Amino acid sequence: MQRIGVFVCHCGTNIAATVDVKAVAEAMKNEPGVVFSVDYQYMCSEAGQNLIQDTIKEQKLTGVVVCSCSPRMHEATFRKAAAKAGINSYMVEIANIREQCSWIHKDIMTATEKAIILARTAVAKVQLNAPLTPGESPVTKRALVIGGGIAGIQTALDIAEAGFDVDIVEKQPTIGGKMTQIDKTFPTLDCAACILTPKMVDCAQNEKIHIYAYSEVESVSGFVGNFTVKIKKKARYVDTTKCTGCGICTEKCPKKSVPNEFNLGMDNRRAIYIPFAQAVPKVATIDADNCNMLKNGKCGVCAKVCTAGAIDYKQQDEIIEEQYGAIVAATGYNPISLEKYDEFAYSQSKDVVTSLEFERLTNAAGPTSGQLLRPSDGKHPHTIVFVQCVGSRDTSGCGKEYCSKICCMYTAKHAMLTREKYPDTDVYVFYIDVRTPGKLFDEFYRRAVEQYGVHYIKGMVGKVAPRADGKLLVQASDLIANEQLHIEADMVVLAAAIEPDKSARSIATMLTASMDTNDFFTEAHPKLRPVESPTAGVFLSGVCQGPKDIPETVSQASAAAAKVIGLLSKDKLTCNPCVAHSDELMCNGCSACEKVCPYGAITYSDKEFRQPDRTVAIRRVASVNEAVCQGCGACTVACPSGAMDLKGFSNKQIMAEVDAICK
Amino acid sequence: MDKREEVLRISGVNVRKCMRCGKCSGTCPSYDEMEFHPHQFVYMVETGNIEPLMNSESLYKCLSCFACVERCPRGVEPAKVVEAVRLAAIRQKGNNHLKASAVPELLDEDTPQQLLVSAFRKYSK
Numbered sequence: 001m002q003r004i005g006v007f008v009c010h011c012g013t014n015i016a017a018t019v020d021v022k023a024v025a026e027a028m029k030n031e032p033g034v035v036f037s038v039d040y041q042y043m044c045s046e047a048g049q050n051l052i053q054d055t056i057k058e059q060k061l062t063g064v065v066v067c068s069c070s071p072r073m074h075e076a077t078f079r080k081a082a083a084k085a086g087i088n089s090y091m092v093e094i095a096n097i098r099e100q101c102s103w104i105h106k107d108i109m110t111a112t113e114k115a116i117i118l119a120r121t122a123v124a125k126v127q128l129n130a131p132l133t134p135g136e137s138p139v140t141k142r143a144l145v146i147g148g149g150i151a152g153i154q155t156a157l158d159i160a161e162a163g164f165d166v167d168i169v170e171k172q173p174t175i176g177g178k179m180t181q182i183d184k185t186f187p188t189l190d191c192a193a194c195i196l197t198p199k200m201v202d203c204a205q206n207e208k209i210h211i212y213a214y215s216e217v218e219s220v221s222g223f224v225g226n227f228t229v230k231i232k233k234k235a236r237y238v239d240t241t242k243c244t245g246c247g248i249c250t251e252k253c254p255k256k257s258v259p260n261e262f263n264l265g266m267d268n269r270r271a272i273y274i275p276f277a278q279a280v281p282k283v284a285t286i287d288a289d290n291c292n293m294l295k296n297g298k299c300g301v302c303a304k305v306c307t308a309g310a311i312d313y314k315q316q317d318e319i320i321e322e323q324y325g326a327i328v329a330a331t332g333y334n335p336i337s338l339e340k341y342d343e344f345a346y347s348q349s350k351d352v353v354t355s356l357e358f359e360r361l362t363n364a365a366g367p368t369s370g371q372l373l374r375p376s377d378g379k380h381p382h383t384i385v386f387v388q389c390v391g392s393r394d395t396s397g398c399g400k401e402y403c404s405k406i407c408c409m410y411t412a413k414h415a416m417l418t419r420e421k422y423p424d425t426d427v428y429v430f431y432i433d434v435r436t437p438g439k440l441f442d443e444f445y446r447r448a449v450e451q452y453g454v455h456y457i458k459g460m461v462g463k464v465a466p467r468a469d470g471k472l473l474v475q476a477s478d479l480i481a482n483e484q485l486h487i488e489a490d491m492v493v494l495a496a497a498i499e500p501d502k503s504a505r506s507i508a509t510m511l512t513a514s515m516d517t518n519d520f521f522t523e524a525h526p527k528l529r530p531v532e533s534p535t536a537g538v539f540l541s542g543v544c545q546g547p548k549d550i551p552e553t554v555s556q557a558s559a560a561a562a563k564v565i566g567l568l569s570k571d572k573l574t575c576n577p578c579v580a581h582s583d584e585l586m587c588n589g590c591s592a593c594e595k596v597c598p599y600g601a602i603t604y605s606d607k608e609f610r611q612p613d614r615t616v617a618i619r620r621v622a623s624v625n626e627a628v629c630q631g632c633g634a635c636t637v638a639c640p641s642g643a644m645d646l647k648g649f650s651n652k653q654i655m656a657e658v659d660a661i662c663k
Numbered sequence: 664m665d666k667r668e669e670v671l672r673i674s675g676v677n678v679r680k681c682m683r684c685g686k687c688s689g690t691c692p693s694y695d696e697m698e699f700h701p702h703q704f705v706y707m708v709e710t711g712n713i714e715p716l717m718n719s720e721s722l723y724k725c726l727s728c729f730a731c732v733e734r735c736p737r738g739v740e741p742a743k744v745v746e747a748v749r750l751a752a753i754r755q756k757g758n759n760h761l762k763a764s765a766v767p768e769l770l771d772e773d774t775p776q777q778l779l780v781s782a783f784r785k786y787s788k
Contacts (some may be wrong), residue, residue, distance in 0.1 A: 343690065343734055393682065394736040432684040462690025462734065477688035479702065484694040 002127055005061045006119060007052055009043035009068035011098055016041075018102035020112040024067060027116045031123045035059055042072045049081040056085035063126035067119045069098040088131030090577065090648055095122035100432035117661055124660035128653045132577035137627045139573055140325040141227040143564050144169065146217055146507055147330035149177020150550060151542025151557045153199050155328050159562030160208035164568045167322065168203065169212045169231055169284045171503065174279035176200055177332055181356060183363040185550055186413040187444035192602035193278065193365075200280040213281055216503075218319060220327070220510040223599060223630055224537030225573045227324045235315040237294065238272075245282035249302035251276055258290045260367075263360045266375060267367035272302045276365060301518065326564040327511060329503040329521055329533070330541040330557070333495040336391045339562045340398040344390065344494055349466040350375040352492045355407065358409040359413055372422060374490055377470060381490030384418060385474045386411050386429040387461045391497035393432070402518060405547035407495035408435045412445045412454075413494065419452040428455045428487060430476055435585075438549070457485070464492050504544055512598075513538045521545050523562070531560040539563050578648035580628035580636060582622040585609070586643035589620035592637035593644050601628035602635060666713040674747030678709040678736045687731035687741040693778075695779060696724040701731045701741040708744055717752040725749075727781040 006028040010016035012423040021039040036059045043066055052064060064087070066078045070442050071094040079089035097115040105111035141160050145152045148170030159166040168175060182192040203209050218230040253270035260269040262276055271290040273565050274282060284302075292299040293313055303311040335354055338346040346352045351374050353361065364370035374381050388407055391399030408431070415427045434456070436442040447455045459477040466472055467488075474487040502517045508515045513533040514522045521540050525534040531540050541560040542553045567573075582593070584607065594602045601624055622643070624635075635644040636651065645651055671678070685700035694700055698708065699721045708718055716722070722745065731741040 055723070317688070389684065389736070396736055396738045399736065430683060430689075458685070460684040460686035460689045462686055462688070462730070475689060477685035477694075477700070477702065479683065479685040479688070482700065482703075484688060484700075 002004070002033045002063045002129075003035045003059060003061050003512075004031075004033045004063040004065060004123055004126055004347045005052070005055050005059060006031075006034055006038070006065045006067065006123065007043055007048075007055075008037070008039040008067065008097075008119070009048070010039065010041045011069060011102075012042070015068070015098050015102040015115075018105055018108060018111045019097055019115045020108060021067075023112050024097070024115045024119055028065075028119050028123065031120055033063070033127050034123060036061065038161055042158045043068050044077055052078065052081050053085035056082065056087055057652060060258055061067055061131060062087060063093075063127055064438055065093050065095060065119065065122040067095040067115065067122070070094075070096050070100075088133075089130050090132040090573075091126065093122040093129065094616070101370065107259070121660040125653050128650065128656055129648070132647055134577040135573050135575040135626055136572040137225055139568060140227070140323045140398075141568050141572055142166065142322070142324050143326045143328065143568060144217075144227070144229055144322070144324040145328045145330055145541070146213065147177070147332055147501075147542070147544070148172075148203075148213065149330060149332045149542060150176030150179045150196060150199070151332065151544075151553045152177070152330035153196075153203055154554050154557035155330060155539075155541045155561045155564070156556050157199065157202055157206070158211050159568075160206045161324070162206070162561075162565040162569075164565065165208050165210070167210045167212060167231075167324075169215050171214070171216050171234075172275070173214045173273075173283075173285040174200075174275050174281070175203060175211060175213060175281065176278075178356075179424075179550065181264075181359055181363075182277075183359045183366075184413060184417065186409045187438070187440045189413070189417075197278040197280075200278065204280045211281060214285060216259040217510060221600070223504045223624045223628070225567070226607055227327055227537065228321060228630075229324055229327070230319055230321050233318040233320065235288070235317050236283070237288065237291070237311065237315045238284045239310045239312050239315075240281060242308045243283040243306075244308050245279075245284070246307075247274060247284070248305050248307075249284050252301050252305045254299065254301055255290055255292060258287060261404075263367045264357050266357060266360060284443060286311075303617045309570075310645050326537050326539060326567050328539045328541050328560050329504070329507060329511065329513065329544050330560075331501045331507060331544040333543040333547070334501055336399065336499050336580060338494065338496055339388065341390060341494075343463040343464050343471070344387065344461070344492065345464040349464075349472060349492075351381075351466075351470075351472060351490065352377070352464060352494065354494050354496045355414065356496075358493045359410075362414075362417065372418065374470075379490075380422065382424060383426045383487065383489045384428070384491045384493060385461065385464075385472075385476075385487055385489040386415060386427070386493045386495065388429065388431045388495045389460070389497075390494040392495075394497070400499060402497075402547065403435065404495075404497045406498070406549045408433075409438070409441055409549065411493075411495050412436075412448045415454040416444075416448040416452045417532065419454055426455070428457060428474075428489075430457050430459055430461050431461060432458075437461060438551070459485075461492075464489075487628060491518045497549055498543065500544055511535060511538050531563055537567065570632045575627060576631050578631040578646060579626045580624045580631065580633070580644055580646050581626075582624055583643045583645065584621045584623075586641050586642070587621040588641045589622070590640060591622075592638040592640060593622055596634045596638040597629075598632065598634065599628050601625045601630075666717070667708060667711040669751050670708050670713060670744065670747045673750050674708075674743045675741070676705075676740050676743050676747070677743065678705050678739065681705045682737055683741045684736065686710050686734050686736060687739075690730045690734050692728060692730065693724050697721040698780075700724075701745065704744050704748065705739060705741050709750070713748065713751070716748045717755075721745075721746070722749045722752060724778075725781075726775060726778050728777060 008025045025039040095118040103155040142165040255271035259265035360366040392404040461476040472489045539560040541557045
């Protein structure tokens with residue numbers, strides 16, 4: 001029989017205001033095995049922990065039940081306290097009477113009744129608890145970063161700086177991500193390429209960093225410290241070890257009319273291309289869908305002009321397998337499709353552009369060489385209307401419910417730069433709210449208004465109608481003047497909402513990392529563990545976790561790197577001892593557990609068993625690799641003979657809990 | 664019943680969903696004809712300032728084209744609010760706003776047909 005102590009926490013008024021804690025402590029005194037029961041204001045305080053430790057010694061306790069907050073908060077605290085007093089830390093159980101009771105109930109009577117049931121359930125479980133000892137598993141000292149935008153680049157650089165190997169997998173032919181397409185950065189107006197490309201070059205030159213560009217993650221298996229990842233290197237049809245990036249092939253290729261994705265389709269590239277001058281790695285890629293040679297075997301110009309002999313039309317996709325200790329998701333974002341916003345005439349007029357397209361139209365490497373010209377007729381626009389919140393803060397089902405966070409600032413930047421470079425241009429910004437919470441952000445926005453004379457109008461554009469003469473008739477409301485405005489504009493720029501990259505969902509599935517309803521990765525804790533996924537060993541960097549601007553992305557990227565470095569600097573990880581084990585005498589060798597195990601932790605072997613009649617029989621039985629098992633419990637449910645059981649959550653313990661609830 | 668409650672009940676609209684972006688009034692084709700604009704209808708109903716709306720010609724200038732309903736990013740449905748105020752006004756006892764015989768001389772050549780159809784639909788009851 002166990003000697004159990006029950007400790008009921010008030011948690012200030014968090015629990016005590018809704019649960020009669022004294023009644024809970026009193027009721028527990030009558031439970032079998034309970035030799036001590038008490039309530040206390042803050043169990044997690046040092047005095048509270050001392051109370052547990054002293055009681056363990058005085059009452060010679062063998063088991064402890066703490067009725068308090070979620071085990072996610074203080075289970076570790078109480079386990080450590082119990083271990084200090086000399087009992088096995090797995091002899092401690094938490095009854096969650098805060099999140100699962102006091103916070104969700106209003107009536108003291110019913111909440112107290114439920115708290116008593118939860119406490120009784122924990123007592124019933126402790127009765128059957130056995131001491132457990134955690135094992136250890138090794139750590140592969142190499143990290144994988146999925147996504148090579150500014151988030152992935154910063155994370156990789158920081159991990160490499162600490163002396164660990166790190167691989168970047170990027171699906172595009174070059175690293176750099178969205179920031180390569182941006183012209184200037186707010187609020188300092190540095191040129192984005194000037195501050196990004198040195199970091200890209202650092203990545204390429206760093207011996208600790210390996211870049212898998214034009215590659216995708218195919219599959220992920222394993223667990224924290226021991227991931228096995230298959231990476232698909234997509235065929236570029238160019239030998240990257242030979243290509244010098246001279247670019248002759250990209251000038252001679254006869255296929256000239258492929259929409260250039262780097263400039264968002266506003267100009268064309270060839271079928272063999274290098275995305276932009278500072279691409280890393282600077283090697284050419286053949287776009288197989290548009291290459292005449294690959295499609296029908298008629299051409300071969302690039303192979304003829306290539307002095308390095310790098311062109312290889314027979315190149316195949318290649319799958320490589322690597323081991324990693326930690327994985328960072330840095331999958332980034334895209335602007336949403338505007339097809340559901342007909343009222344802004346985006347698909348009807350070339351002069352209605354998204355903000356990212358506007359970046360390209362003002363960039364020296366863009367389709368207009370940095371001259372702000374109307375896409376339709378190449379003329380200089382004299383009236384430009386910027387529309388904010390296109391698809392953001394939208395609950396109608398067409399857009400996204402959240403604020404995209406970056407649009408207020410980049411629109412202020414666009415408006416300011418337009419007025420600076422072209423003072424003869426009238427610039428209107430229609431806003432719902434101007435959100436500028438950032439260092440020097442509001443000052444920047446006010447400068448656009450006060451110094452550059454941008455017309456900020458509180459209101460929304462209702463519709464944009466392209467007129468036959470090329471003008472765009474913008475109808476909008478000015479809520480402060482209580483007027484409807486009709487503006488003849490030359491260009492309209494839409495601040496489209498941003499959404500996670502489409503690849504994020506399949507990557508989250510491979511990583512068994514959770515996502516929210518908008519497909520942003522969820523954090524282990526929204527405030528206190530913001531760069532960790534709830535899945536151990538998986539970390540989050542950049543917009544894949546939620547909208548953020550460049551400074552915030554870089555901070556988070558470094559934070560994720562710090563977490564990875566903390567993990568990789570360990571030689572061994574303590575394993576969770578709550579793992580499955582098989583009772584070989586009961587196992588019938590059916591393989592059901594092996595099939596459901598997501599970690600490949602179960603193997604079968606033939607073993608000799610002494611029979612009741614003293615003969616020896618050979619049977620096929622399951623055994624669990626405890627270093628690989630993550631304690632998910634799938635096998636215990638699949639096992640038809642009841643041979644599989646989970647330590648710390650045995651079938652008997654769970655049934656005892658159910659009995660205690662139903663008593 | 665309180666007029667605000669009545670309008671909210673008839674419309675079935677949750678006016679608190681409005682984030683004051685003004686897209687309804689930005690899109691409204693009848694804006695210049697209206698003394699109170701779609702966003703004001705939503706705001707004034709929210710604050711309970713219903714009387715001026717009930718006595719305003721604006722009630723009869725709304726085309727019921729539903730452009731505001733279609734484009735509202737928050738699903739507030741301003742046209743339903745206008746319609747509800749209109750119904751609340753009509754349902755007041757002994758307070759006739761329009762007699763059928765008065766229609767011909769009020770007819771405006773420039774009035775869109777849509778408005779007439781909408782009006783007939785409302786006053787046929």
